[in-house]
Amino acid sequence: MPIPGPSVTIGIGGGYVRSWTKRPTNFEVFVGKSVPEDGPARRFGAL
Numbered sequence: 001m002p003i004p005g006p007s008v009t010i011g012i013g014g015g016y017v018r019s020w021t022k023r024p025t026n027f028e029v030f031v032g033k034s035v036p037e038d039g040p041a042r043r044f045g046a047l
């Protein structure tokens with residue numbers, strides 16, 4: 001078996017964002033962050 005690479009920690013979350021002026025209007029947001037053991041952190045999101 002190959003030697004595994006460095007570890008990566010990943011955090012994922014999400015929620016609904018509601019419009020302040022148009023109460024029934026809302027959308028869902030997914031966000032996250034990946035933190036490798038030997039490099040810079042990366043953040044991501046989607047609507």
